[in-house]
Amino acid sequence: MVDSILLEALSEVFKPLGFRKKSANWYRVSGDLYCVVSVQQSSWGGSCYVNIGFAPAVKVRAGWLPESKCLVRFRVDALASISREGLDLLSGEVAEAREEGDLRVDLVERVVSPVAQAINSIESIQDLKSLLHASVSDQVFIHSEIRDKLLAKC
Template identity: 85%
Template sequence: MVNSILLEALNEVFKPLGFRKKSANWYRVAGDLYCVVSVQESSWDESCYVNIGFAPAVKVKAGWLPESKCLVRFRLDAITSISREGLDLLYGEVVEVRGEGGLRVDIVEKVASPVARAVNSIESIHDLKSLLRTSVSDQVFIHREIRDELLAEG
């Protein structure tokens, strides 16, 4: 249930920003970078995860690259502007407490919109470097192919 509400909320926020939808993923190329926001259902319970990935646009074939193939990847909880309350909305039992309508509004406000604000303006390695330094915790996978460029000072 949380998964379907989250998918609706992300679609509402990401479609107007030029992201295309493929299954439970929103993706686009902006400037020199590809970005994908992906929803992953938990294997253990009714909760879900939001994964974010970036790759140089030249790595993308036919406009699509799954998050698992991106050179920079992190989960929603690594974005510092996402509150604990926002993260708690992704657990299955919250539907029973809040109801579907209230949960959807909260997910748009506390999850989908902050993710969109974080990734929408990222169009270059320089932008991504700034995002990683200012708005994302250290819980980030950075492939060795791009690590030196992103971690270099300046």
């Protein structure tokens, strides 16, 4: 249930920002970077995860690249702007105890909008480097191909 409501909330916020939808993913190329936000169902009940991926735009074929193929990947819980209460909304148990309309409003406010604010202006490796240093925890996968560029001091 929470994943379908989350996808509606993502549509509301991400479509006006130029993102396109493919299955449970929202993606776009902006500047030199490709970004994808992916909703993944948990194997453990009705919960879901929100994954974020970035790759140089030149790596993208036909405008699409799954999050699992991105050179930089992390879950939404790595973003400093996402509160514990926001993460709890992604839990199936919490979602089932809430009214659908209230859940959608809270998902927009506590998860979707903070994600959009964090990633909307990321258009270059330097922008991504700044985001990683300022707003993302160490729980990030960074492919060796791009690691040195991103981990060097700002």
